[in-house]
Amino acid sequence: MYTTLISAADLAAHIDDPHWVVVDCRHDLMNLAAGRDGYAIGHLPGAVFGDIETALSGPKHGPDGVFRGRHPLPEKDALVETLRGWGVNDDSQVVAYDAHGGMFAARLWWLLRWLGHEGVAVLDGGMAAWQAQGQPLSTAAAARPHGAITVRAPFVPTVTVRDVMDNLEQGERTVIDARAADRFRGENETIDPVGGHIPGAKNRFFKDNLQADGRFKDAAALRSEFAPLIDDPKAAIMQCGSGVTACHNLLALEVAGLPGAALYPGSWSEWVADGSRPVATGPA
Known part of the structure; x- marks a missing residue:
């Protein structure tokens, strides 16, 4: 498996x-x-x-x-x-x-x-x-028999926007943002009309998980690079622009042998939809 x-x-x-x-x-x-x-x-x-x-x-x-x-x-x-x-x-x-x-x-x-x-x-x-690898591609549409997957106990946790708001005061969890540095700082209005990041968040661009050839870095390298950002993965929250590339950091943590971080699915796009939520700009 x-x-x-x-x-x-x-x-x-x-x-x-x-x-x-x-x-x-x-x-x-x-x-x-x-x-x-x-x-x-x-x-x-x-x-x-x-x-x-x-x-x-x-x-x-x-x-x-x-x-x-x-x-x-x-x-x-x-x-x-x-x-x-x-x-x-x-x-x-x-x-x-x-x-x-x-x-x-x-x-x-x-x-x-x-x-x-x-x-x-x-x-x-x-x-x-x-x-x-010289492997072939196909243009044929896949035809597969219907499956029967069922829902079981999840392996991964999530947090809500309320949880993230509460953490601003409690400070018990570390928020890691997977967006590029310019978006995190609030300097890319094309993608993020309201730029910046959640106050207190740290930045780990998802592409930093990769080698030059596009494959993931090995477990030891990933552990070393996440160490300055995360003390305990179970007290970490991964987010990005809309909850997609944050999953890349979660996969990298799993490869590194550091499971347990939570996904904030709504991420930045949900956060800034309510103007009462605080926004920080500039570097972490």
């Missing part, structure tokens, strides 16, 4: 295994059709397409009409139906991949762990690693 990362070579050895489900999670926040278009041009053989905006996110507004962020968590029942449609069972090995260093694939990895599914991994190095 693979529970964090899988190499292209190991995936290639199982690409035709009916118990394995491969999911293409390619996406572009500035061009929402890019992922599906890329899938149509060529994807890993047998892979299904997992749309970040629809399949892997829920409605932006809750039943009460309150904005929940740009990529809120889907309802668990809806997510289960999506996964069953992809052929996922309780004993399936799921592999998520993208072309962005795991930026989007990590979201599916985290969501499955949220459902209590252990057998899920991210293709280390993504599409580039697969093609560097």
